[in-house]
Amino acid sequence: MKRVIANGRILENGQLINRDILIEDGVVKKIASTIGSDSVDDVIDAQNNFVSSGLVDVHVHYRQPGQKQKETIKTGSMAAAHGGFTTVGAMPNLTPAPDSPENLNNVIKLNQKDGVVHIKQYATITTNRGGDELVDFPALKKAGAFAFSNDGNGIQKSSTMYESMQQAAKLDMAIVEHVQDDALTYGGVLNGGAAKRLGLKEMPWVSETAQAARDIILAEATGVHYHICHASSKHTVNIIRAAKKAGIHVTAEVTPHHLLLSDEDIKTDDPYYKMNPPLRGEDDRQALIQGLLDGTIDMIATDHAPHTKEDKAGSIATASFGITGSETAFNMLYTKFVKTGIFTLAQLINWMAEKPASVFKLTDAGRLEVGQPADIAIFDLDDPHKLEASEYLSKGINTPFTGETVYGQTVMTLVDGKVVYKK
Template identity: 35%
Template sequence: MYNPSLTESILIRGGRVIDPAHGRDETADVLIVDGVIQAVGRLEFTAQCRVIEAEGLVVAPGLVDMHVHLREPGQEYKEDIASGTRAAAAGGVTSVACMPNTQPVADDLSVIGYIQERARQSGVVRVFPVGAITKGLQGQVLTEMGLLQRAGCVAFSDDGRPVSDSGVMRKALEYSRMFSALLIQHAEEPSLSGGCMHEGIVSSRLGLPGIPSESESVMVDRDIRLVALTGGRYHVAHLSTRQAVVAVEQARRQGLPVSCEVTPHHFSLTDEAVIGYDTDAKMSPPLRSTTDRQALLDGLAQGVITVIATDHAPHDEENKRVEFCRAANGVIGLETLLPVSLELVRDGVMSLSACLAAMSCHPARLLGIPHGTLEVGRAADVVLFDPEESWIVDARQMQSKSKNSCFHGRRVKGRVKQTLVAGRVVYTDEGR
């Protein structure tokens, strides 16, 4: 996969090198030897080097997406590790954390081992399993998180099923604290979540049952209280509401080990995207109001929200091209992560370095993996992209098996030109 026998040296020459982990932003060269970053700066060319010309391009750490559904094992007709990692490479993503809602659930050593072996066989980027918090994602009996972490799990989550029992969540936080594991919660109060889109003016106009913002904020409030009680590390997946942003901000001010992520679709779209009953605008949590979206932008600008993740959720046509309320939740996002996130830079919400940090060193640190940086001595996971190239998103041309993109037809700026994993080129833009 990403650990080939390398004998050549590669010089990435003349790009704008941005490494947020070390505050670097300068025109420089990057020397890679045997898959490892050897030097960064103004370097001299030698005949032994293969040169990648990067003038006019940004050279950055390969992106780290901490919320991806690869669907293998069990739903390979939607996505598998081979296709999902190809999509990641096309999006400049070199490390993915794959969620445990597979079939069977990633709740024991055998499934984790299977995922790791399949990643070695067919993956083109790094794959880090996220283990389940409870067996079968049933919210009742805790998994052997300690053993799963030693086997390679970088975090734990019941993903689309929140741990709704407060006693179980308390025990999970207490148990995970023993080995400093990160718990990722899909924050949703099930008794408030019977609808199929955000509850508001748009849902009333469309005649669709709504999901109030409180369905998220109630769960976040509860969990933060349990974090204060236990000291466990807690991360809110795909934050979507103003109230939840406020709760996370208050928790961080108190010094609690609380973090959160936001998806590109939640910070760039609102519930108005559902007008027309477009099922590619159906996800969980749902697209929210303009007020909520602005709160997400403010949270990114102020550093309350530290991670941008895709919640890449592939679904086949059969599960998406049905009545809105019956359609599966979720959209693909690996191949649009970078250009949609760059809109934050053009709109003045974040600097380019801060934006890249939210997709590289910040998630890497939360997961405890040694990636998301161009530090000398680290594996050469690198993305080269043209921040000014304009293109129209065409889901039909994406590497993912599924085509359920909410950004199909959107004009974006910023295109990945090459992606390297451990010094090996795993994606090159062919001018599609």
């Protein structure tokens, strides 16, 4: 099948320029000022909107199998497509966990059957994503693991992390870590300022940074690619910066919510502001922004974590941790950072598409080029749109961004040249 995306604007050398795109059999065949519609099967009029490589999110939570009431592979991947994402990395906090080739294969088959975007599946580091019994790393790589993570749980025992890094390094695979020393969280749910204001328990920043420091030393010792999930503290940014200067193979991500919000935004006991790690101080938020700008932090990843309304009811003290992100990430970041001149559009696309693909060696994602799969998102950068919960395709509506007026709404998403979302 031949299809043309006409009258679009693409990024070239940091500038938006008018280009048409020819897609044939799911692959980008030509990008030119004008491509005729003769002998093509379909023409998509982009109506002067921004045509981009599909976005890449290396950190999402699809709750199937185990908690389909929160999200399914179908609803989660539809939400991703709604947000302009065409490739995602799905975390392994599932039941049963993908800790064996059999379990991993079963999830991969479900991803391929029900997913409308490309889903790369993480395997666990330890059996059932807990304790200290390591999984069979070579067998899980052979079975198709994207990388190894116990996301949601930090690895508490240093020897367990050290030995997992040794195994992953031999296989040229990444260890992707939720950095959290449980003994230093003290059962807390919020950063210090908000915790004091609302009379709730504090989760200190040191719970994150102390474990990140330990892991960076172990990464140096083993030579593994070590990736830090959802950095939240200025102290963590500082040690990542030092590690990179020392030549240690460390990469890191930051979430949209940690870039957009600080604990000063938590005015009431609202569980939609409860996530792990918690929103930190305004100085931490600024450090995260600076970390992106200077290359200390490599990419943006949503940590899309859907929950039921019941999970997010009541008090921050008792509600589940987590915030959705797939459907609000690009438009919120574009509105708050690109429209205000803090980031350029090219930087945002780099952090949300090109860099995650390159860091995780996804050669078939993150770039809008001839010969690449036609994984494409079309965004309306010009017209304002109010975020409404009724428009979300995720089962989860647990985000404080509902009601915001944004620019950059997704008009259409294509995966392998096929339309998987249309406004």
